[in-house]
Amino acid sequence: MSISKEEIYDITIIGGGPAGLFTAFYAGLREMKTKIIEADNKLGGKVHVYPQKMVWDVGGLTPLTGRELIDQSIKQGLTFDPAVVLGQIVTDIEKNEDGIFMLTTSAEERHYSKTIVIATGMGGVISPLKLEVPRANEFESKNLYYKVLDVNEFRGKSLLISGGGPSSIDWGNDLSPIAKEITLIYRGDDLKGLESTKTKLINNGVNIVFNTEIHELAGEDEVSEVVLYNNKTNERYTMPVDALLVNHGYNKDNYLFNNEQNKTGLELGDYFQVKSDANGNTNLPGIYGAGDCVSYEGKLKLIAGAYQDAANAVNSAKLYMEPDAHKTAIVSSHNDILDEKNKVYLYG
Ligand SMILES: Cc1cc2nc3c(=O)[nH]c(=O)nc-3n(C[C@H](O)[C@H](O)[C@H](O)COP(=O)(O)OP(=O)(O)OC[C@H]3O[C@@H](n4cnc5c(N)ncnc54)[C@H](O)[C@@H]3O)c2cc1C
Structure with a gap:
């Protein structure tokens, strides 16, 4: 040729x-x-x-x-x-x-x-691993995020972060002065990050919940409630949220x-x-x-x-x-x- x-x-x-x-x-x-x-x-x-x-x-x-x-x-x-x-x-x-x-x-x-x-x-x-629960796709262009493009989107909000790696820890720390409150859930029983950043997370008042996964998303236009599941106790409970940020790897x-x-x-x-x-x-x-x-x-x-x-x-x-x-x-x-x-x- x-x-x-x-x-x-x-x-x-x-x-x-x-x-x-x-x-x-x-x-x-x-x-x-x-x-x-x-x-x-x-x-x-x-x-x-x-x-x-x-x-x-x-x-x-x-x-x-x-x-x-x-x-x-x-x-x-x-x-x-x-x-x-x-x-x-x-x-x-x-x-x-x-x-x-x-x-x-x-x-x-x-x-x-x-x-x-x-x-x-x-x-x-x-490419980020997507949340594998029903309706996740529907909420993706609304208040379910896989990356932080603009911190102002989280201003004054009750934010749930799902994931226990360095990015989730950084998000928790970076957004703590901006969001109203932050809960970080992780399916395991220890976060994967530098000790200093984990300590900072606690000092910043982020509520950390281990052995916990998202099982359902509820809401009309946006996610307004998340059903959480404790994989140790099998307990299920509902949590109201304004925004959901997910980092489950890539x-x-x-x-x-x-x-x-x-x-x-x-x-x-x-x-x-x-x-x-x-x-x-x-x-x-x-x-x-x-x-x-x-x-x-x-x-x-x-x-x-x-x-x-x-x-x-x-x-x-x-x-x-x-x-x-x-x-x-x-x-x-x-x-x-x-x-x-x-x-x-x-x-x-
Ligand atoms: C959360 C996080 C925070 C970080 N913070 C810092 C920091 O503060 N300071 C610092 O120095 N570094 C930091 N890093 C590391 C830094 O981002 C990397 O070192 C840097 O991006 C490496 O650049 P690169 O061009 O080698 O690779 P990349 O930035 O990964 O770029 C590779 C590109 O190649 C493309 N590509 C791959 N395969 C193909 C293909 N087959 N065909 C066409 N395109 C392809 C990809 O789409 C991608 O755009 C951080 C990394 C992460 C994840």
């Missing part, structure tokens, strides 16, 4: 989270024709799980919300106008005899590239490699992470990794770590394409496109 030159990208990034977006920026800086393919219908990655959380540990940035971080990351990632494909999951990668990779997506589209950066995150495409799959298959030939480490070196090199020439999806000695599984991975992966991809290219990171002042943009920033 012949592929037109226009269709072939220098670098195609699978995943549009913090790692993928900074990879796109850096690839632009290195003058590579770049494409991002993201499964979700929006860029930003896992930060969409915590848009209202304050993020403090990104170098050079004062505390900002997840939402602000997403907005800034997207703006930076799109600086050099990469092609962006949203709502498509990359499901297969093949290399043809000319050394060009063909990526096939869930939309049955084909994308062609000289190199690939895998930036699929830890667990890949994530469905996770990156569709390329998981516990059932590995379509890529990539060598994997623990938790189905791509084994790489610190320069993003995988066992397959032309395919690099960045962000939470890679594992190597010293890997920092934080947003700050994703940035270094991204720059290193791009440099490795650039050298694969052009062995005489500059080997290491280059500073952003050595770029003609940025020079033009600087004129606007500096002189208006």
Whole structure:
């Protein structure tokens, strides 16, 4: 099959989270024709799980919300106008005899590239596990939530949180000054989170109830009552609520490699992470990794770590394409496109 030159990208990034977006920026800086393919219908990655959380540990940035971080990351990632494909999951990668990779997506589209950066995150495409009780779907667009998009939606409300993991604990703490009262229920008998955050939950006056599950939802337009069930005593009782927030974990799959298959030939480490070196090199020439999806000695599984991975992966991809290219990171002042943009920033 012949592929037109226009269709072939220098670098195609699978995943549009913090790692993928900074990879796109850096690839632009290195003058590579770049494409991002993201499964979700929006860029930003896992930060969409915590848009209202304050993020403090990104170098050079004062505390900002997840939402602000997403907005800034997207703006930076799109600086050099990469092609962006949203709502498509990359499901297969093949290399043809000319050394060009063909990526096939869930939309049955084909994308062609000289190199690939895998930036699929830890667990890949994530979607919240839904509450499995009758009428849950009906209330989902009303007052049954799976994430906190706006804390004001809970202002002055009697809130029930279901789930015993770190996100539920964070919600309990973050929303305690906002909601009228909060009850947190969990089917087990201990919460899964840092001791300090659990203590904070108690100090914040959150009512914690163990061994308890939601069995029924009642209400007309919105959930107004929840039937709770104690799995130790078999007791059932009704609780009035104004809002219900559920975190029962996530469905996770990156569709390329998981516990059932590995379509890529990539060598994997623990938790189905791509084994790489610190320069993003995988066992397959032309395919690099960045962000939470890679594992190597010293890997920092934080947003700050994703940035270094991204720059290193791009440099490795650039050298694969052009062995005489500059080997290491280059500073952003050595770029003609940025020079033009600087004129606007500096002189208006
Ligand atoms: C609740 C919570 C709070 C956190 N707080 C902080 C914090 O305060 N500070 C910090 O530094 N880190 C924090 N983190 C971790 C941080 O979010 C991650 O380190 C970061 O998102 C990793 O970025 P990434 O781009 O590698 O992966 P992700 O953000 O997971 O992005 C991966 C992207 O790849 C896409 N994708 C996956 N598979 C495919 C496929 N086959 N085809 C197409 N697209 C695909 C996914 O849809 C996703 O958008 C937190 C994480 C959570 C869950």
